Amino acid sequence: MQRDAGRIGLLEDDPIMGESLVQRLSLEGHKVQWWTRGEDAVRGLSSSTADFDLVICDIRLPDMDGEDVFRQSCRETTTPFLFMSGYGDIDQAVRLMRSGAVDFITKPFDMATLLDRIASSLRSSSGSSIDGELGISPSMRQVEMVLRRYASHTLPVLIQGETGTGKEVCARFLHQASARPTAPFMAVNCAAIPAELLESELFGHEKGAFTGAHQLHRGYTERAGDGILFLDEIGDMPLPLQVKLLRLIEDGHFHRLGSEKPIPFKARIVCATHQEIEDESRSAFRQDLYFRLSALPINLHPLRDRPEDVLWLAQRFLEEITEVRDTPVRGISALAEDAMLEHQWPGNARELRNRLERAAALSENTLLMPIDLFPEKRVAFVAPPVETLSEARDAAERRQILRVLTMTNGQISRAARHLGVSRTTLWEKMTRFGIESSARPEN
CATH class of the missing domain: 3.40.50.300 (P-loop containing nucleotide triphosphate hydrolases)
Incomplete structure (x- = not known):
């Protein structure tokens, strides 16, 4: 199995285990920095030249607790931690995961298991393996x-x-x-x-x-x-x-x-x-x-706090519905998309699916219209509320950004290219419109 290599910091005070881990990780292609004391690790991780992809840390150390190393390092770096714990330290390891540690492995462990955990942690920290199977927000x-x-x-x-x-x-x-x-x-x-x-x-x-x-x-x-x-x-x-x-x-x-x-x-x-x-x-x-x-x-x-997922979920739900139902519906109109993005979805994804199933069952159109999804809002669609030009422009920009994010599976750089703006400009607009983003603008 081919694994991605990375720069790994290893904090292990046992000289036999530490040397064994360094040798095996080096054979796997990783670059390893080994520390035997917590103070040395904290210093190394806070160094201006530190650029680690993962830290493998023992919980019990001679000079300080592995949890202290983790908490001090979090002030200086976002490097993910994988903890090695004895059976008596499992509760502490679980608490560390809840605090942000990427994983833990219980001693004694076999090397193959550790290598799999390292590979998974490296992929998780880079985000390259997160394909958006549950959502793109x-x-x-x-x-x-x-x-x-x-x-x-x-x-x-x-x-x-x-x-x-x-x-x-x-x-x-x-x-x-x-x-x-x-x-x-x-x-x-x-x-x-x-x-x-x-x-x-x-x-x-x-x-x-x-x-x-x-x-x-x-x-x-x-x-x-x-x-x-x-x-x-x-x-x-x-x-x-x-x-x-x-x-x-x-x-x-x-x-x-x-x-x-x-x-x-x-x-x-x-x-x-x-x-x-x-x-x-x-x-x-x-x-x-x-x-x-x-x-x-x-x-x-809730779905109202992650609007990026609304159209993404709607497309997936509609594909599943049309596969099993005899319906002329094959897509969602732009007007219906606008209506979905404006709706607050008190019933969350379940409400979204139910509305799509009802619309697909009753509509005679190829593309779903707002009235198909929200028949109770008939009057509202006929007489929309009055907006200023600035409000209308902002609403239209927000809807278009959400559409393109759905089309690009949430990838900011691709979305910026499609919209014809810089990545920094897109990120600033997303912040202004309350659209979630874990990506920071490039310098």
Whole structure:
């Protein structure tokens, strides 16, 4: 497997391991700077000549903690950190990932695994591997990068965001990016199953366990195997079941109802919620369970805060809809695109898809018009609000920038060329119009 080479800083105080890592990384084509003390690493990373693509850092060092090295270095550089942790340091390593570290690997590890993690971290830091499978806005590209990073671990993941933002889509993306994409993905909506049935559905039951239990039933937890158990709307899980879920995570096994035989639990838990379950004053959710489930967190922004994704999602949804539906619709008119960019999307991506499905089913036109997507706004389309020339010009510029960003898959340089302006000018306009951008203007 061909891997990209980079300039790597290595902070490891063990002379045998350090020398072994330097030799192997050098053979792989990387240029390695090795430090044995945290103070030396901080100095080296803050140097004006420092230009590292990745830092591999041990957590336990003779003179200072690896976390201190990371936090001090963050003041001077944005170089990504990959931490090497012992089993006793996993909680700290997880906290570091939540603070911005790119990854961690648990000792002892085999070299092939480390090399794969390094390759993934180098690609993630450069952004070259983020193709925009979940969206083209900077926030969704960041979510995709983090999910790819999380895919190599087995810790629980908690995805939070408004209803309709795509939490299950992200969970399935995480599953496909993992090392076991063909393993089961068992999705359970905790709000859709009556509370009195949820325990049996989750953990299963033996024949005769209760009235009506006429045969053995394997629950979602058992059927998930070594794949993913996805618990949607986890905030609606009854308190008694929250206790049992916490026990499942801590013990690594469960019992079917009516049985005393423990069954090992091998799946990874991924949860989603639109509620603020971390806030005890607003939620009846157990805080000890929340901290277990949120080891690796993801927060999804609402669609109104990432307008770059509106037309991109609309095109993908419409392609999927027209593949399975007999409809004359083949595209979206410019007027309909304008209407979509002006809409606030309170129902997020789910609302967008629902409007497109309804429009495709009812429209007799080749191109969807505003009235097809927003029939409730008929009067508004006939009599648009009065705007000044400056407001109208700004609105038109913003819509055109969003269209071209969709066409170029969010690439700023290509978009600037299509629009006939410099990259700096485009970036300034995007900032003025409230369009997200992770790219800085070139000097």
